[in-house]
Amino acid sequence: xxxxxxxxxxxxxxxxxxxxxxxxxxxxxxxxxxxxxxxxxxxxxxxxxxxxxxxxxxxxxxxxxxxxxxxxxxxxxxxxxxxxxxxxxxxxxxxxxxxxxxxxxxxxxxxxxxxxxxxxxxxxxxxxxxxxxxxxxxxxxxxxxxxxxxxxxxxxxxxxxx
Numbered sequence: 001x002x003x004x005x006x007x008x009x010x011x012x013x014x015x016x017x018x019x020x021x022x023x024x025x026x027x028x029x030x031x032x033x034x035x036x037x038x039x040x041x042x043x044x045x046x047x048x049x050x051x052x053x054x055x056x057x058x059x060x061x062x063x064x065x066x067x068x069x070x071x072x073x074x075x076x077x078x079x080x081x082x083x084x085x086x087x088x089x090x091x092x093x094x095x096x097x098x099x100x101x102x103x104x105x106x107x108x109x110x111x112x113x114x115x116x117x118x119x120x121x122x123x124x125x126x127x128x129x130x131x132x133x134x135x136x137x138x139x140x141x142x143x144x145x146x147x148x149x150x151x152x153x154x155x156x157x158x159x160x161x162x
Contacts, residue, residue, distance in 0.1 A: 001114075002113060002147045003072060003073065004073070004111075005072075005117045006070055007126060008071050012100075013100060014046035015063050024098040027091045031085075038070055038081050040076070041071075041077065043070065043115040044069060046154055047069070050108065053119040056129050056144055057102065058102065061100075069122050072115075075108075075141070078108075103131045104140060106126075106140060106141065107139070108138075108139050108141060108144070109125055109138055110138060136149035
């Protein structure tokens with residue numbers, strides 16, 4: 001069985017341990033707590049801030065980079081959480097308060113359910129996305145592909161309604 005994997009990266013305005021990031025870390029805790037009961041959420045791989053596996057366009061900001069890596073049943077579940085989940089939707093509305101703008105800030109791909117993805121894979125896929133644009137190997141929530149490599153004409157509705 002395949003799962004949808006998403007690797008995200010954000011660059012905080014201040015270094016990770018700065019007192020100016022307290023509001024961000026408090027919001028992140030709410031998001032992580034909320035994730036436990038989300039339908040379609042299969043798990044996350046813990047991030048080690050000392051991990052050197054970040055995409056090339058993020059390396060100059062390494063001391064301010066926050067990354068996530070999570071597994072989802074499908075795009076619908078991921079989109080619903082990302083844009084309709086209470087804590088995450090609130091964080092998205094405040095992202096300018098926490099992060100500098102970078103693109104891309106996420107990459108999505110399909111993985112075999114028997115193997116957990118790694119942050120190194122996420123960084124490599126994001127580098128591939130930067131160089132090649134969205135492909136079945138590395139794509140975004142705005143340019144989704146099916147698990148068989150066919151582009152979707154549009155992303156599924158975050159609410160599950162068409």
